[in-house]
Amino acid sequence: MTATRGLEGIVAAESSICSIVDGVLCYGGINIDELAEHATFEEVVYLLWHGALPKRDQLETLKKQLGESAAVPAEVIESIRNYPQGIHPMAALRTAVSSLALYDTEAQDMSTEANYRKAIRLMAQTPTLIAAYARLRNGLEPVAPKVEYTIAQNFLYMLKGEEPTETAVKALDVALILHADHELNASTFAARVTVATLTDIYSGIVSAIGTLKGPLHGGANEAVAKMLTEIGSMDKVEGYVRSKLDNKEKIMGFGHRVYKDGDPRAKWLKQMSKALTTQIGRPELYEMSVKIDDMVTGEKGLKPNVDFYSASVYISLGLEIDLFTPIFAISRMSGWTAHIMEQYENNRLIRPRADYTGPVNQHYVPIDRR
Ligand SMILES: CC(=O)SCCNC(=O)CCNC(=O)[C@H](O)C(C)(C)COP(=O)(O)OP(=O)(O)OC[C@H]1O[C@@H](n2cnc3c(N)ncnc32)[C@H](O)[C@@H]1OP(=O)(O)O
Ligand SMILES: O=C([O-])CC(=O)C(=O)O
Structure with a gap:
């Protein structure tokens, strides 16, 4: 057995969510350039989850579901309040998302329908968690999300506590589109490996957040x-x-x-x-x-x-530097959840092999003779 370092070039999954062919990036077969120019982030979320752009009523339904799911349980906000000073916001996000699972009565429900509802909640609540943490660490009270706002608009509003400009909302929306998915990048792969054991969606997302945090990836x-x-x-x-x-x-x-x-x-x-x-x-x-x-x-x-x-x-956009990777996580939540749902639909445990390079034919030596 010979190892391929970093799994470079290894095709490890079939996926219909996102493709990179000859340097061209597409979500659901649509070139990222067209999406960056014409789409909204909510349309892209729908595209990644359903494989096609939403019709008007489908988009309205999704926006309503996201808006109505954006508030997070008060217990989670209380626990964020008690996080130690000086921690990285990605560490805060990783823990906060994990604690969301504790208050989700559907956390262990593995039905397709429950997983879709959890994907909506994760997508909607991630910006709320980040904004709440960012405000609390600066001695400010969290601002509740507005049901009618888009994800980009709500995040900036909750973060700054004032109405964001149209320019800022548009810029963030395009950035969210551009970061939404990227095939088997490290964090998405981590999420797929995790849920391929048939553990819950929150566990997969916690793995993904921890992986995105690294400076060779989202960091x-x-x-x-x-x-x-x-x-x-x-x-x-x-x-x-x-x-x-x-x-x-x-x-x-x-x-x-x-x-x-x-x-x-x-x-x-x-x-x-x-x-x-x-x-x-x-x-x-x-x-x-x-x-x-x-x-x-x-x-x-x-x-x-x-x-x-x-x-x-x-x-x-006047954002604090250590919030940049959490913002990436807001966007990539759409891709992570799409990949997790796809993995569940056609699952097989992901378990590669290692090329052993350690010593052989060794024997147990009692501790006082080592
Ligand atoms: C959303 C994202 O995750 S995008 C990637 C974000 N990460 C970064 O920007 C971190 C900087 N970039 C890197 O570390 C790498 O280019 C990666 C991790 C993105 C890709 O890594 P790999 O495919 O493993 O490439 P690898 O690290 O082996 O680099 C190949 C060669 O290019 C060099 N190289 C790669 N990236 C850089 C860089 N950013 N600066 C200087 N040299 C570099 C390496 O040192 C190596 O040189 P060598 O052959 O002389 O040893
Ligand atoms: O695909 C990768 O390896 C990293 C990347 O660009 C992304 O996750 O957006």
């Missing part, structure tokens, strides 16, 4: 924002990137396991970064990003991934 958007902050100004970009490259250190937001010729989502975020950084009067954030991009692409041939320009987009 890269936060790392990019920290890098921009650390660099600080245009004149420091060259020295910073050069020293990273010379020291063979990774530059976050670049490279991808599947895309070797560029991530199709990055151009949308780049465009948004340009517009939004200009609007807030901080064009240097975009200019620094472009300079980093030019250097890394030029010297290493590595292109920016979805996490690179999303950092300056979220900074422009």
Whole structure:
């Protein structure tokens, strides 16, 4: 047996949710470019869950279900209130989602219908949990969600406690569309491995959140924002990137396991970064990003991934840097739940083999003779 490091190129599941073929990303067969331009995030959620775009009444039903499910149990808010100071919001989210399961009477109901209802609740409640945690740690009371608001609108409203601008809602909505699903990325794979044991949907989502948190995956958007902050100004970009490259250190937001010729989502975020950084009067954030991009692409041939320009987009929306990965989780909740439901529908335990490289023919040695 020979191991394929990182399972690169291994086809580990059949799925009809999302495809990446020759560098083209589609959800349900629809190019991400069309969805970014024309769709709303709620339409994309429906598309991922049902395999087709919703008709008007189907969309209205989903929006109503999401809006009505957005409030979280008071007990969960109370437990968030008692989280220790200084924890990462992804750690808070991981624990908060796990505690949602404790108050969901359907948590262990494995019927298709109950799992769909739980997917709606998870999708609707994730923004509420993140916003509540973000406010509580800053000494502010949580703001209740509005039933009639979209996910993007509600999240910004709950976070800031005031009506978000149309520009901000639109930008976040497009970002949510772009991050919604990505085939067998690490967190989705983790979710599928977890639920393939026929454990509950919450356990699968907790695995996924823990996996997304890492800086080689979703955590890269936060790392990019920290890098921009650390660099600080245009004149420091060259020295910073050069020293990273010379020291063979990774530059976050670049490279991808599947895309070797560029991530199709990055151009949308780049465009948004340009517009939004200009609007807030901080064009240097975009200019620094472009300079980093030019250097890394030029010297290493590595292109920016979805996490690179999303950092300056979220900074422009006035969001705290450590909320960037939780925002990714809001979006990816749609894909995770779609994949979990697909896994349940045609399940087989996921259990690969390992190529053993340890010692052989060893014997037990009593402790005082070791
Ligand atoms: C939503 C997402 O998850 S998108 C990805 C987000 N993650 C990041 O942005 C983190 C930075 N990027 C990386 O770490 C990687 O490119 C990954 C994890 C995304 C893909 O990893 P892999 O497919 O395993 O590629 P791997 O890490 O083996 O890289 C291949 C080569 O390119 C180099 N490389 C890859 N990414 C980078 C980078 N961002 N900066 C500098 N060098 C890099 C590696 O050092 C390696 O070089 P070597 O062959 O000389 O050793
Ligand atoms: O697919 C991957 O490996 C990572 C990624 O871009 C994503 O999850 O969006």
